[in-house]
Amino acid sequence: MQTLLPLYYGFISLLGFSLCGYDKMAAVRNRRRIPERRLLALCALGACLGFGAGMLLFRHKIRKKRFTLSMPLFIMLHLILVWILLKY
Template identity: 50%
Template sequence: MISRINWKTGLQIRCDKFICHLSIFGVNLHLNMHPITVYLLTINGLAFLFNGTDKWLAVRQKSRISEKMLLGLALTGGSIGGLTGMLLFRHKISKMAFLWKFFGILIGQLLLLYLFLK
């Protein structure tokens, strides 16, 4: 299986069976992990960084990262990174509408995981 994800951030992932090649801004890493593990680590890292960046932008009253983007990262597998970023940076923890959506996604993912592992 070969999959390739290109973002404008300079991130590139290429997987052949169980070896993934990760390139971030020209730095190459060869990971002996399952592609799903590499994907989850990557998407959770991005969710964590986006939460931290949005908090930094909020403090400086700059243009922000949309809630759709933060929830989209959680929905595509980055809920653990998003939750960690929310708690560590104390970001979006008082916005009830956002929290309802976020924890709905998290509970849905936990239910799917339970059903998958059952």
């Protein structure tokens, strides 16, 4: 479990970061976007750190209350989850 968690969170965070950059690029170029529901679902699965970094770096979705309020909650939720998984 201790070796799988860093791999999982590393992969999914990289995916979240990449999708944030892709969605920003698509927004600038007026192309087809990734639905907000799908991005939030990915963050709920653990991509919140990578997506949060992408939000700050690409300045993407930072005006959306849905994202700015849910990111810290998802991060706290996953920190608690990891703590529980590693403790027990």
